[in-house]
Amino acid sequence: MTTEKNKVVIIGSGPAGYTAAIYAARAGLKPILYTGGQPGGQLTTTNDVENFPGYPEGINGPQMMMDLQKQAERFGTKINYGLVTAVDFKDYPFRLLIDEKKEVMAESVIVATGATAKYLGLPSEEKYANRGVSACAVCDGYFYRGKEVAVVGAGDSAAEEATYLANLCTKVHLIVRRGEMRASKIMQHRVMNNSTIQIHWNTETEEILGDDNGVTGASLINVITKEKETISVEGFFLAIGHKPNTEIFKGILDMDEAGYVKVKPGTTKTNIEGIYAVGDVADRVYRQAITAAGTGCMGALDAEKFLVSKEVENAK
Numbered sequence: 001m002t003t004e005k006n007k008v009v010i011i012g013s014g015p016a017g018y019t020a021a022i023y024a025a026r027a028g029l030k031p032i033l034y035t036g037g038q039p040g041g042q043l044t045t046t047n048d049v050e051n052f053p054g055y056p057e058g059i060n061g062p063q064m065m066m067d068l069q070k071q072a073e074r075f076g077t078k079i080n081y082g083l084v085t086a087v088d089f090k091d092y093p094f095r096l097l098i099d100e101k102k103e104v105m106a107e108s109v110i111v112a113t114g115a116t117a118k119y120l121g122l123p124s125e126e127k128y129a130n131r132g133v134s135a136c137a138v139c140d141g142y143f144y145r146g147k148e149v150a151v152v153g154a155g156d157s158a159a160e161e162a163t164y165l166a167n168l169c170t171k172v173h174l175i176v177r178r179g180e181m182r183a184s185k186i187m188q189h190r191v192m193n194n195s196t197i198q199i200h201w202n203t204e205t206e207e208i209l210g211d212d213n214g215v216t217g218a219s220l221i222n223v224i225t226k227e228k229e230t231i232s233v234e235g236f237f238l239a240i241g242h243k244p245n246t247e248i249f250k251g252i253l254d255m256d257e258a259g260y261v262k263v264k265p266g267t268t269k270t271n272i273e274g275i276y277a278v279g280d281v282a283d284r285v286y287r288q289a290i291t292a293a294g295t296g297c298m299g300a301l302d303a304e305k306f307l308v309s310k311e312v313e314n315a316k
């Protein structure tokens with residue numbers, strides 16, 4: 001088994017990982033970045049990104065990620081297309097196993113593994129991905145202004161996304177699988193008092209309908225009465241939660257009950273000195289490309305400071 005030793009290893013290739021890489025590389029730390037199974041992260045599943053500052057005309061999501069990669073490489077980041085399959089943070093330097101075969105040593109690690117939006121699991125969801133099906137109203141809602149849309153879910157995200165879309169769209173169908181919502185009372189109140197939002201209680205989605213241009217509607221079923229109905233919508237938004245990609249850190253890094261990595265407020269520091277968590281993996285609230293990029297920068301600065309303090313310690 002070959003073992004490399006690095007100052008900084010970054011796990012993940014979304015805006016958080018690449019921003020951490022740009023800062024660490026410019027600080028001369030020669031970071032190594034492992035892309036994970038979805039190089040470019042969640043933004044590669046989006047068409048146009050119009051809310052990232054600096055792009056007055058918007059930018060295509062996959063293009064933006066390629067640009068970030070190029071920028072990281074320009075300053076000396078080594079990008080590896082591999083998956084970190086296990087970590088050992090007990091001893092120092094830390095050890096990471098890549099693709100279950102290669103071992104890498106790291107003096108510091110920046111965890112930027114992100115989160116994955118949950119989907120219903122319908123074949124039509126995949127078929128119309130990026131053509132009407134979206135898991136982010138703030139990212140894609142603008143493209144449906146003046147149109148009719150649906151939101152699935154009954155938590156704070158669904159309530160927030162439905163309210164957000166109600167400002168842009170002619171009608172929002174909120175599809176709730178039970179007879180009540182789990183969203184906070186204030187968010188429920190907003191949804192229920194918004195005349196643009198129609199709530200479909202006890203309702204599940206059987207299929208998303210569409211044609212060559214994308215989504216045209218959805219067929220719904222009331223799980224109690226078994227009555228079916230078809231709604232006409234051009235946008236179909238999933239807001240049924242996210243799953244942080246933290247499997248390999250279970251029992252190693254402190255996490256909240258949903259599996260998001262806990263960081264010391266105002267920093268990217270985890271419970272282990274030298275390991276930093278940035279982007280959606282440590283953020284269940286904002287989950288935006290720009291906030292992920294911001295914490296990616298913080299992670300690189302935190303790692304750099306840690307490495308300097310280690311050098312000072314070793315020189316004594």
Ligand code: NDP
Pocket residue numbers: 119120152153154155156157158160177178181182183239240241242284285
């Ligand atoms: P939640 O896990 O809170 O809610 C997910 C919702 O999706 C539930 O209502 C659930 O239904 C529903 N759901 C799950 N699977 C399916 C399915 N297969 N079909 C239909 N519906 C389904 O996720 P959120 O993303 O809403 O929130 C995550 C966390 O982030 C929460 O703690 C929330 O409070 C917080 N948050 C806070 C915000 C704020 O404060 N502004 C904004 C957004 C999120 P059921 O209820 O039946 O289980």
